[in-house]
Amino acid sequence: GNSVTQMEGPVTLSEEAFLTINCTYTATGYPSLFWYVQYPGEGLQLLLKATKADDKGSNKGFEATYRKETTSFHLEKGSVQVSDSAVYFCALSLQTGANNLFFGTGTRLTVIP
Amino acid sequence: EAQVTQNPRYLITVTGKKLTVTCSQNMNHEYMSWYRQDPGLGLRQIYYSMNVEVTDKGDVPEGYKVSRKEKRNFPLILESPSPNQTSLYFCASSLRTGPQQYFGPGTRLTVT
Numbered sequence: 147g148n149s150v151t152q153m154e155g156p157v158t159l160s161e162e163a164f165l166t167i168n169c170t171y172t173a174t175g176y177p178s179l180f181w182y183v184q185y186p187g188e189g190l191q192l193l194l195k196a197t198k199a200d201d202k203g204s205n206k207g208f209e210a211t212y213r214k215e216t217t218s219f220h221l222e223k224g225s226v227q228v229s230d231s232a233v234y235f236c237a238l239s240l241q242t243g244a245n246n247l248f249f250g251t252g253t254r255l256t257v258i259p
Numbered sequence: 260e261a262q263v264t265q266n267p268r269y270l271i272t273v274t275g276k277k278l279t280v281t282c283s284q285n286m287n288h289e290y291m292s293w294y295r296q297d298p299g300l301g302l303r304q305i306y307y308s309m310n311v312e313v314t315d316k317g318d319v320p321e322g323y324k325v326s327r328k329e330k331r332n333f334p335l336i337l338e339s340p341s342p343n344q345t346s347l348y349f350c351a352s353s354l355r356t357g358p359q360q361y362f363g364p365g366t367r368l369t370v371t
Contacts, residue, residue, distance in 0.1 A: 178358040189263075189349055189362040190302075197358060235301060244309055245290045245357035246317070251301040 148173050152236045152250035159226055159257050167221040167253045169210075169236035177238040179203075179212050179219040180247070184233040193221075193234070197241070226257045261286045263363035265350050271369045272340060280335045280366050282350030289355035291333040292317070293325065295346040296365075302349065308333055309355060340370040 153168040171177065178197045182190040194203030199214035208223045219236060236250040263284045272278055284291065292307040294317075304317030308327040322344055324336040333352075337344060347367050351360040 180358075182362075189364045190351075191362070192359050195358060239358055241358070244307060244315070245353050245355065245360065246292070246304060246307060247302075247351075247360055249294075249301040249303075251299060 148177070148238065148240065148248045150236050150238055150248055150250040152234075153253050154251075155233075155253040155255070157253060157255045159255070161228055161257055161259050162225045163257075165221070165223040165226045165230075165255065167234055167236075167255070169219045169221065169250060171217050171219065171236075171238050173217075173238055173240065175240045177240055179210070180237045180239070181208070181210055181219070181221050182235045182237060182249075184235065184252075186232070190235065226255070228257045228259055231255055231257050261361070263350055263352055263361050265348075265363040265366050267366060268364065269367050271371065273371055274341055275339050278337050278340060278368075280337075280348060280350075280368070282333045282335065282363060283331050284333075284350075284352040284361070285331065286352060286361065287330065288352035288361075289330070290357070290360075291327065291350065291352045292360070293323070293333070293335050294349045294351065295319065296349060297346050305335070305348075340368075342370050344368065345370050 180195045181193040183193045194205040196203040196212035202211045293305040294302040306325040308314045350363040353360040
């Protein structure tokens, strides 16, 4: 089946620390991979995406590389800010059929000054 | 402004009292979907629709109904709500081919 496993939270970091949130997936086809972010009290926003192997998605200093050989899509940022405090969701969708998203359980990040 | 809107944003109701949560998008998207978000479980899909008059079950459809009579609207109906449907609900839309989905702001439902 299709599923996403991501790092359990919560994660607490000091400002300017390095961030990694691990994400691995299982898919029956060739998925597109996503990171969505949910700020407190808001809906989900797309943070970045990658649609094929070895693609790197990037946005707002965050990066993730689609690794087919390890079925992974880990999220990284070199220097986090307090404003990055949010819940991060890894997700996949298959590129055929319905555009259904399969989500991980989410990782809550808190950045302290 | 391109957006997905949901109403109401907050709702407290009692067991068995029928309710509808509305969802509307102004991007002419074919695909629409409902998710529920629960702690430790992430987002799980309830129902989705590939186009007008085409709906299908997601992972957790029990206790919910949907309809897609117009392209822009995709209401979620709880005919007889129960406390285990207390959750945060999100509507989303996209082009039929995806890949990006656009999410509404969420509806927090409490069933007592």
